Amino acid sequence: DAGVIQSPRHEVTEMGQEVTLRCKPISGHDYLFWYRQTMMRGLELLIYFNNNVPIDDSGMPEDRFSAKMPNASFSTLKIQPSEPRDSAVYFCASSLAAGGLEAFFGQGTRLTVV
Amino acid sequence: AQKITQTQPGMFVQEKEAVTLDCTYDTSDQSYGLFWYKQPSSGEMIFLIYQGSYDEQNATEGRYSLNFQKARKSANLVISASQLGDSAMYFCAMRDSGGYNKLIFGAGTRLAVHP
Numbered sequence: 001d002a003g004v005i006q007s008p009r010h011e012v013t014e015m016g017q018e019v020t021l022r023c024k025p026i027s028g029h030d031y032l033f034w035y036r037q038t039m040m041r042g043l044e045l046l047i048y049f050n051n052n053v054p055i056d057d058s059g060m061p062e063d064r065f066s067a068k069m070p071n072a073s074f075s076t077l078k079i080q081p082s083e084p085r086d087s088a089v090y091f092c093a094s095s096l097a098a099g100g101l102e103a104f105f106g107q108g109t110r111l112t113v114v
Numbered sequence: 115a116q117k118i119t120q121t122q123p124g125m126f127v128q129e130k131e132a133v134t135l136d137c138t139y140d141t142s143d144q145s146y147g148l149f150w151y152k153q154p155s156s157g158e159m160i161f162l163i164y165q166g167s168y169d170e171q172n173a174t175e176g177r178y179s180l181n182f183q184k185a186r187k188s189a190n191l192v193i194s195a196s197q198l199g200d201s202a203m204y205f206c207a208m209r210d211s212g213g214y215n216k217l218i219f220g221a222g223t224r225l226a227v228h229p
Contacts (some may be wrong), residue, residue: 031215043205043219056216089157095215102149103217105159 004106006092012112018080021109022091024073033103034067034077034093045089049075082113116141118206118220123128129195134181135191135223137206143167147209148189149217150180156203162204165189195226 003025011020018062024034033048047057060067064083069075081088087108089110117140127133139148150162165173165180175179181190193200203222210216 033216042221045216045218056174091159093159093217097215101215102161102164103215104161105151107158110157 004092004094004104006090006106006109008109009107010110010112012060012114015083016081017030017113019086019111019113021077021081021092021111023075023077023088024107025075025092025094025105027073028096029094029104030097031095031103032069032075032088033091033093033095034079035077035105037089037091037108037112038087046077079111084113087112116143116146116208116210116218118208118218120220120223121207122223123221124224124226127193127199127227129227129229132193132194133196133225135193135204136223137189137191137220139206139208143210147179148182148198149176149189149207149209150189150191151205151207152200152202152206153205153222154199157206163191175215180189193209193225198227198229201225201227 007022030048034046035043036046037043043093047067049069050057050073069078090109091108093105096105119138146167148165151161155194163175163178163180165182169190169216177194179192181205205222206220207217
């Protein structure tokens with residue numbers, strides 16, 4: 001399996017622009033997570049899905065952030081409009097059903113908003 | 115609320131020696147899971163080892179072992195025979211009790227292995 005695939009790997013955008021981050025989870029995984037990593041706040045869980053349904057979006061910082069999972073093999077995290085403080089590394093991770101199984105992470109998207 | 119605490123922002127160790135990275139956790143749940151991940155400078159998150167709260171034996175994976183002390187709520191990672199390639203950030207994480215495999219991460223410890 002190719003693992004969790006995120007695109008793009010790097011994104012530089014201007015403040016006010018819309019940004020869309022993409023994730024393809026590992027085939028067969030039931031759970032998909034979006035995390036954000038910054039120096040100040042570490043790794044924060046933004047939102048996660050179970051069988052394509054959002055379960056908990058309490059980590060989404062503002063209404064400017066939205067996430068969708070239209071099918072089992074694709075998810076997006078959108079920021080509109082983007083702000084400099086959104087600059088971070090965004091990770092997508094997937095895992096099988098609840099149990100002792102680890103979450104597998106993608107390579108991350110490094111977002112810079114100027 | 116569940117919480118993971120890693121009190122060592124940075125550690126260093128000589129190559130070939132063992133090192134222990136500390137992790138304490140707080141939860142009122144009886145069933146939970148503890149994980150360690152490695153993040154090298156390239157940025158990816160690599161799963162290292164898992165310990166379930168009901169596991170009686172400490173988990174081991176190659177040079178990694180987890181020193182699980184349930185009463186103390188600690189889950190320290192021990193790396194034996196350190197290698198230069200072990201230099202990275204190490205994160206302790208706990209699986210949420212909601213059963214959805216949500217991971218809560220600590221702040222991380224940066225390990226530097228010196229030759």
